[in-house]
Amino acid sequence: MHLATETLAGTVRITGVEAIPYALPYRRAPRFASGSVTTADNVLVRVHTDAGLVGQAEAQPRPYTYGETQTSIVAAVSGPLNGALAGVDPLRTELVAERCSRVAGNYVARGAVDLAVWDLAGQILATPCHTLLGGFADDVAAAHMVSLDAPAAMAEEAIEVGERLGVVTFKVKVGRAPALDVAAVRAIRDALPDADLYVDANRGWSYADAVRAGDALVELGVRAIEEPISIEDRAGRLRLADRWPVPLAGDESCISLAHVDRALEEGAVRVVSVKTARTGFTESRRILGLCLARNVPVVVGSQYEGAIGALATVTFAAAFASTAGRPAELTNFLDLADDLVVAGPVIRDGRAAAPAASGLGLEVDEDRLRRYRLDA
Structure with a gap:
């Protein structure tokens, strides 16, 4: 005191x-x-x-x-x-x-x-920062990002993470040849029929490939398609957003408050990925407010942070009513063979608790x- x-x-x-x-x-x-x-x-x-x-x-x-x-x-x-x-x-x-x-x-x-x-x-x-920001929930559901690999290997990764951590939501990396991407998502869907899947092409497709891949992925039940083509192809992005019954999600097109404002004005982006790793808490909170005003959902994303970054991610995701109800991308710090912290977030039964200690609740192992x- x-x-x-x-x-x-x-x-x-x-x-x-x-x-x-x-x-x-x-x-x-x-x-x-x-x-x-x-x-x-x-x-x-x-x-x-x-x-x-x-x-x-x-x-x-x-x-x-x-x-x-x-x-x-x-x-x-x-x-x-x-x-x-x-x-x-x-x-x-x-x-x-x-x-x-x-x-x-x-x-x-x-x-x-x-x-x-x-x-x-x-x-x-x-x-705790979680309380300072709003303190809406004590924990959030966790999503796992599945990296590019052979379809069978990607399915094996999803199965292993699901069994070990209880995770049921997966962002599947795509952006290669449409047939290969569709095969990978189908392999995961077949292995985990009840899983919640969305995909991220990281701008890797051409417009024609995006049409072929996206149409097939919608049939497989993905709930969003993130950054399918070049950000500069604004007309193509809008056509894709209007074509698919699932939202086009913005990530690389939404790297700041000004970028999000422009993306929403252009009309293609209908879900925004907020990453505390690039906009901290202060600007992320501003982006969240903008999206709330425009009735645009927000997912708290990841750029493969270590455990320190994952603590910030779960802190922000749990702090607000509009983010706590959606799975946040939290698990991939576990892909590291080692880390700097004494203890990272604990993911159990598919959920991660917001740090209860002061600040971000982290301790670096010197x-x-x-x-x-x-x-x-």
Whole structure:
């Protein structure tokens, strides 16, 4: 209570923002139409204060989507973002967001800094971020992303995850030859006839391939088709959205509040994937408000975060009535062979609980950080 009172009086200040690059091995490396990942070359972001408290988050480079690399994230976080936040009270999250917005682009870098500041705010107030954001539900259903592979292997992955974690919702990666993609989804559907399936082409299809694949996938009962073709083919996207009885979901076309606004104005996107890894909590909350105003459903997505990112994902998903009722993409941190945290989210019976500890409820294992960091 004493620390919270001092903070409200404005005595806790940010003294520095640190970026630590690291690489984690995969047990099962993700593959998708727009790229692939062989190691988790992420960045640990730490926001330090004069009170000795440290807020933490992780950033995941996706150069083929956002143009950000591990090197560029380290440079942005330790350089201009560090300078922008010097002396700021971390409880003034809108001021933090405004300062960070002065650094153009760098979505993932800015998103991670925002998450770390929220983690810090929760620690200062001795309150979980889940509660600070809204605290609607205590847990959420988990969805698993199935990476590209041979159809039988993709079905085996879905079966294994379903049996081990109780997950019944799967995002199936597609975006290859239509016949192969349809075969993969059919294999999963045959193996798990009651599973809830949606697909993500990561912009991999041509328009003609999207028509062929999408029509067949609708027949297999998928509930949404995410980013089927190039974002620049606006007319084609709208034709596909009007053709299919299931919604076209926006992800790479929805990387910021402004992008979501444009995508909804264009009319093709009818479900939005919000990722705390790229828009933090502050902008993600703004995107959620925009979608609520336009009656557009929101799914809380993943870009293959580690356990630190997964804690942020479940925190946000459980905090709001409009997201807590839909499965959030939470499980793929378990594809890593190792991680930085002492304990990640626990997924049991297909559900993950929001962290109950202060902030994001994470504890970094310093021995593991020393083992995997790249700047030592």
